Amino acid sequence: MAGPMRIRAQVNGDEVNVRALMAHPMETGFRKDSSGNPIPAHYITEVIASVNGKTVLTAEWSGAISTNPYFEFDVKAKKGDKITLKWIDNKGESKEETVEVK
Amino acid sequence: WSLTSNAEQAAKEAEQLYNLPPFGNVSLLHITDCHAQLRPIYFREPQVNLGVGSMAGQVPHLVGEHFLKHYGIPRGSIEAHAFTYLDFVEKAKLYGKVGGFAHLRTLVKRLKASRPGALLLDGGDTWQGSGLSLWTNAQDMVDACKLLGVDVMTLHWEATFGAERVKEVEAKDFAGQIDIVAQNVHTTDFEDPVFKPYVIKNINGVPVAIVGQAFPYTPVANPRWLVPEWSYGIKDQQLQAAVDQARAEGAQVVVVLSHNGMDVDLKMASRVTGVDVIFGGHTHDGVYQPVVVENAGGKTLVTNAGSNGKFLGVMDLDVKNGKIQGYRYRLIPIFANLLPADPEMEAYIAKVRAPYESKLAEPLAVAEGLLYRRGNFNGTWDQVICDALIAVRGADIAFSPGFRWGTTILPGQTITMEHLLDQTAITYPWSTLTEMTGAQIKNVLEDVADNLFNPDPYYQQGGDMVRVGGLKYAIDPNAPMGQRIQEMTLNGKPLDPNKKYKVAGWAPVAEESREAGPPVWEIVAEYLRAQKTVRIKELNVPRIIGMEGNPGLGL
Amino acid sequence: VHAARQMENAFQAKKLEEALQALGAANAAESGDVVLTAPDIAENGAVVPMEIESKLPNTEAIALFIEKNPNPLAAVFHLTPDALPRVKTRVKMGQSSDVVAVVKAGGKYYMTKKEVKVTLGGCGG
Ligand SMILES: [Mn+2]
Ligand SMILES: [Mn+2]
Numbered sequence: 150m151a152g153p154m155r156i157r158a159q160v161n162g163d164e165v166n167v168r169a170l171m172a173h174p175m176e177t178g179f180r181k182d183s184s185g186n187p188i189p190a191h192y193i194t195e196v197i198a199s200v201n202g203k204t205v206l207t208a209e210w211s212g213a214i215s216t217n218p219y220f221e222f223d224v225k226a227k228k229g230d231k232i233t234l235k236w237i238d239n240k241g242e243s244k245e246e247t248v249e250v251k
Numbered sequence: 252w253s254l255t256s257n258a259e260q261a262a263k264e265a266e267q268l269y270n271l272p273p274f275g276n277v278s279l280l281h282i283t284d285c286h287a288q289l290r291p292i293y294f295r296e297p298q299v300n301l302g303v304g305s306m307a308g309q310v311p312h313l314v315g316e317h318f319l320k321h322y323g324i325p326r327g328s329i330e331a332h333a334f335t336y337l338d339f340v341e342k343a344k345l346y347g348k349v350g351g352f353a354h355l356r357t358l359v360k361r362l363k364a365s366r367p368g369a370l371l372l373d374g375g376d377t378w379q380g381s382g383l384s385l386w387t388n389a390q391d392m393v394d395a396c397k398l399l400g401v402d403v404m405t406l407h408w409e410a411t412f413g414a415e416r417v418k419e420v421e422a423k424d425f426a427g428q429i430d431i432v433a434q435n436v437h438t439t440d441f442e443d444p445v446f447k448p449y450v451i452k453n454i455n456g457v458p459v460a461i462v463g464q465a466f467p468y469t470p471v472a473n474p475r476w477l478v479p480e481w482s483y484g485i486k487d488q489q490l491q492a493a494v495d496q497a498r499a500e501g502a503q504v505v506v507v508l509s510h511n512g513m514d515v516d517l518k519m520a521s522r523v524t525g526v527d528v529i530f531g532g533h534t535h536d537g538v539y540q541p542v543v544v545e546n547a548g549g550k551t552l553v554t555n556a557g558s559n560g561k562f563l564g565v566m567d568l569d570v571k572n573g574k575i576q577g578y579r580y581r582l583i584p585i586f587a588n589l590l591p592a593d594p595e596m597e598a599y600i601a602k603v604r605a606p607y608e609s610k611l612a613e614p615l616a617v618a619e620g621l622l623y624r625r626g627n628f629n630g631t632w633d634q635v636i637c638d639a640l641i642a643v644r645g646a647d648i649a650f651s652p653g654f655r656w657g658t659t660i661l662p663g664q665t666i667t668m669e670h671l672l673d674q675t676a677i678t679y680p681w682s683t684l685t686e687m688t689g690a691q692i693k694n695v696l697e698d699v700a701d702n703l704f705n706p707d708p709y710y711q712q713g714g715d716m717v718r719v720g721g722l723k724y725a726i727d728p729n730a731p732m733g734q735r736i737q738e739m740t741l742n743g744k745p746l747d748p749n750k751k752y753k754v755a756g757w758a759p760v761a762e763e764s765r766e767a768g769p770p771v772w773e774i775v776a777e778y779l780r781a782q783k784t785v786r787i788k789e790l791n792v793p794r795i796i797g798m799e800g801n802p803g804l805g806l
Numbered sequence: 807v808h809a810a811r812q813m814e815n816a817f818q819a820k821k822l823e824e825a826l827q828a829l830g831a832a833n834a835a836e837s838g839d840v841v842l843t844a845p846d847i848a849e850n851g852a853v854v855p856m857e858i859e860s861k862l863p864n865t866e867a868i869a870l871f872i873e874k875n876p877n878p879l880a881a882v883f884h885l886t887p888d889a890l891p892r893v894k895t896r897v898k899m900g901q902s903s904d905v906v907a908v909v910k911a912g913g914k915y916y917m918t919k920k921e922v923k924v925t926l927g928g929c930g931g
Contacts, residue, residue, distance in 0.1 A: 168441055179876055194811055206889040211817050213872060213880040213897050215853045221894035470849040471927045484845050698926045709846040710923055760927045
C-alpha cells in the first residue's frame with residue numbers, strides 16, 4: 150500500500166526547494182464501493198520535514214489531499230544537508246525517506 | 252449586372268487582396284485552426300457571437316453589419332464576404348471556395364519572397380478535423396505543414412491523438428524543421444516542462460522570441476485520458492518569467508503564439524508585460540486588425556486568424572534600435588479561384604488522399620438548404636446531427652458539442668462522407684445514450700453556458716453552447732451561473748427535474764465512455780442515406796434573453 | 807520527532823465558518839500579502855494544484871480550506887523560521903467552490919480566497 154516516496158531537493162542560493170511525491174490512496178471515508186459499502190478512511194494525517202534531524206515544517210492533512218500526494222516547500226539548507234520527510238496516516242502506518250542535497 | 256461582369260469585378264477586387272507591399276524588417280506569417288482542411292472548402296462566419304460583461308460589443312464579439320461598420324468594410328465586397336455571414340450563399344457562389352494548402356502555399360511563397368527571413372507560425376488545431384487526418388493518424392497534416400514551411404507551432408486538438416503521438420512527431424518528423432512551443436504544459440508528477448517554452452529566431456539580425464501557449468483547458472474540453480501525464484493551465488506568472496528570460500537572452504521582439512482564445516488573450520495581454528504581439532487562435536475569430544491592449548509595460552497587439560485554412564495573417568514589423576517602431580497587419584482571405592494552386596502541394600495532397608478517395612467521395616444525401624455549424628447556439632449542420640441522433644438512437648433529447656470547426660455546404664450540394672467527417676472526425680467519436688433527469692440536463696446546460704458566458708474570460712473554455720435537439724429552452728447569458736437556463740420544455744411540457752429522459756450524445760470525454768456506442772458518423776450517415784434530401788424542419792435555437800442590441804447578434 | 811495532530815476539531819468541522827472558528831481564525835483579515843495560486847478551472851477535480859505564499863513577516867502557519875468540501879479544512883502547515891512561507895500541494899474538489907488560504911503571522915490571522923471552477927468538460931473550438 151505505502152509505496153516509495155520520490156523526493157527532489159534543489160539548491161537555490163541558501164535555500165533548498167523540496168518536492169515530494171508520496172504513494173498513498175488518500176481515501177476520504179466519504180466514498181462507497183461498487184456494492185454501496187462505505188470505503189473506510191485511509192489518509193495521511195501528518196507530514197514532518199526535517200533538515201539534518203531538526204524539524205523545520207510539519208503539515209496536518211485531511212483526506213482532501215489528492216491521491217499520491219504532492220508536497221512542495223522551501224527550507225534554509227545547503228549542499229550536503231540531509232532532508233527527511235516522514236508521513237503518518239490515520240491507521241498509524243508511516244513512511245520515511247531521506248535525501249542528501251546535491 | 253451580368254454574372255460575367257460580376258465575376259470579373261470579383262477577380263479584380265480579389266487580386267488587390269494579394270498585392271501587399273513589404274514593410275519593415277521582421278515579418279511573421281500566421282495560420283491557425285485549419286482543422287486539417289487541406290483542400291478548399293466553404294466556411295460561413297457566425298451570425299451569433301455574443302460578448303457579455305466588459306466584452307459586450309467589443310472585438311471579437313461583432314458580427315455582420317456591426318463588424319463591417321467597425322472596420323469600415325463596404326457591404327457586398329469580397330472582404331465583407333470573407334469576414335461575415337452576410338449574403339453568404341450568393342457570395343459563396345460568386346467567389347467560390349476558400350482555403351486549401353496548395354493555394355495557401357502559393358501565397359506563403361510569394362510573401363516569403365518579398366519578405367526575406369519571414370517565419371510561418373502555426374497556432375494549432377492543425378492535425379484534427381477531417382476524415383483523412385483521422386485515418387492517417389495526422390500524418391497527412393504533419394507532412395503538409397513541413398511542405399508548407401511552418402517554422403513554429405503550438406497545440407490544442409493535436410493532443411487528442413495522444414501524448415505519445417505528439418512527442419513522436421516532435422522528435423522524428425519535426426526535428427530540425429518545426430519547433431513545438433508551449434510554456435504552459437507540464438508533467439503531472441514534478442511539473443517538468445513537456446515542451447520548449449519558447450524559441451529565439453534571428454530575422455534579418457533581429458532576435459525574435461516566439462513563446463508558446465497551448466490551449467490551457469485541453470484536459471477539460473477534451474479527454475484527459477489521452478494526455479494523462481500532462482497538465483495545462485493559463486499560467487500568467489510562468490509566461491511572464493518566460494518573456495523576461497527571452498528578453499534577458501537578447502530577444503528584441505517577443506511574440507506569443509497562443510491557443511488561448513481571443514478573450515483570454517486580451518485579458519492576458521493586460522496582465523503580462525513585455526509581449527509585443529499575441530498571435531491568437533482557438534476561438535476561430537477572423538479579427539480584421541489587431542486589438543491594441545495597454546498594460547503596465549507598454550502595449551501588446553492581439554490578433555486572431557480565423558479557421559479552416561481560410562486566412563493568412565501577415566504581421567510586418569519595423570524594428571530599429573532594438574524596438575518596434577511601427578507595424579502593418581493584414582488578415583488575408585485565401586480564395587482558391589484567385590490564387591493558383593502550388594503544384595507540389597497539390598500533388599502531395601492528391602497522393603495522400605488517393606487511398607481514401609472513394610471512401611471520402613461516397614454521396615450520402617443532397618442538402619436542401621445551407622448547412623453550417625458556427626454560431627453561439629446552433630447551426631443547421633448540428634441540427635442534422637441532433638435530428639439523426641434522436642431518430643436513430645430513439646432518444647427524447649440530443650446533445651451535440653459546440654465545436655467551432657466544421658465546413659459549410661451550399662444549398663443543392665451533395666453531402667459526401669468527407670463533409671460528414673469534417674463535422675465529426677475526432678479520436679473519441681463514440682455516440683452515447685444515457686438516462687438523465689431533468690435536473691441533470693439543466694446542470695449540463697448551465698455548466699456549458701458558464702464556460703461560454705462567464706464574465707471573466709479566464710473561467711471560459713471557448714467553444715460554443717452545446718447544441719440541443721428536442722428540448723426547448725431560454726437563456727439569459729448575463730445571469731449568474733446556475734440561473735441562465737430557463738423555460739425548459741419537451742414536446743410543449745415543462746421538463747420535470749425528477750423524471751428521467753433518454754439523452755443521445757457523442758464525443759464523451761470520460762474514459763468510462765470509450766466505445767460507448769458506434770461512432771457518430773455511422774449514425775448520421777445512416778440517417779442521411781435514408782433521408783436522401785436533407786431538410787431542416789426547425790433550427791432549434793433557444794430564446795435569448797437580455798441581448799437586444801448586442802452587436803454580437805446578427806439579424 | 808513526532809508532531810501531535812493539533813487541529814482535529816477544525817478538520818471535523820462541516821462548515822467553513824466553523825472550521826475557521828476552530829482554528830481561531832474566524833476574524834482573519836483579508837490581505838494582499840497572502841498569495842493563493844490555483845487554477846481558474848480545475849482540469850481534474852481530483853487533483854487541483856494549490857500554492858500558498860505568505861509575504862507577511864513571522865509567518866507561523868498556513869491553512870487551506872475548500873469551502874464546499876464535506877470537511878472544508880484540507881491542510882494546516884506549521885512553519886519554523888527554517889522553512890520559507892510557501893507551500894504547494896494538490897487537493898480534491900467535488901464541485902466548484904471558493905478556496906480560502908489563511909496565514910497566521912505574528913499571532914494574527916490573514917486570509918485570501920479564490921473561486922475554482924470544476925466543470926463537466928467537453929466542447930471547444
Ligand atoms: Mn482549439
Ligand atoms: Mn480550433
